[in-house]
Amino acid sequence: MPLVRISLMQGKPASYRAAIGAAVHKAMVETINVPPLDHFQVITEHPRSDIIYDPAYLDIKRTDDVVFIQITLNGGRTTEMKRALYKRLVELLVAEPGIRPEDVLINLVEVGKENWSFGNGIASYAQ
Amino acid sequence: MPLVRISLMQGKPASYRAAIGAAVHKAMVETINVPPLDHFQVITEHPRSDIIYDPAYLDIKRTDDVVFIQITLNGGRTTEMKRALYKRLVELLVAEPGIRPEDVLINLVEVGKENWSFGNGIASYAQ
């Protein structure tokens, strides 16, 4: 059910981008009860000019390796679950493909269960 | 008022992408009271490596022709209206450009009426 958009600067190999996608998915499965097969993502590369970030907001030092991860998912996770997600996702990205913790920006957009169709024109999660 | 993002793998002709956009719009007009002229969409093509989907989540068999359709719209539609949208949208996509029902993923993101400006710096729908 999450639909994930991952945005980063162009120039990394496909394996690097794939590792980001895998980390996002693994962190969601481990921390916020996302089903293991529920894996849907769009990764986009952008020119240097077209990803704009502040290099020091909240006293966090960012570089051009910044990654924006925007996750649309069902509402209802607690703040503690979200905290666990952020922490685990950064741990995994540090390990592989090797991203600085400071360079990971995460945003969640919550929607209702009836707001998804995963194929066949059915409201997959509606009661 | 809907702002639609359509993501698919690269390699299809522009006419194929246009048919997807037209189907999404027609389905919304028919099922959830979207005005016929209220037509705003961004379609993006992506390399094979950068659209990630599970080929069998919820026992639905997906292929590389998978299309992700994310619609930001005003809240307030009933679940029945959303069901009708999903069903009609898939019917239309099967007819033209010819997409398998299993390959259509739809997600709705709902916002408030005051969250739109359609030009001239005016809150188009706010009271």
Add this chain to the structure above:
Amino acid sequence: MPLVRISLMQGKPASYRAAIGAAVHKAMVETINVPPLDHFQVITEHPRSDIIYDPAYLDIKRTDDVVFIQITLNGGRTTEMKRALYKRLVELLVAEPGIRPEDVLINLVEVGKENWSFGNGIASYAQ
């Protein structure tokens, strides 16, 4: 905290795109209390075929210079603040890079404070 997605047709120079990004940020700082360093945006260019807009919806005459600005931000701004944002953003875009007021589409997506991590795997705004 806003994460901004700006979509326009391809063919404008990078300086034009940068001016749009700067205007969006300045308008948010001036009207809705966004911190000056809180600046995170993704700008994307698209072929003519892949940005779809109605040229007359709500009797507003749009051209191929249309720009879609989608802002994900914390909920809680009043409608008056949103009105001020739309108005100021259009004023700034008219001045630089020189966009017609009719060509500016703005959409806000509101989320909870706990839905952000700006680095280090921390929920930056959660209590």
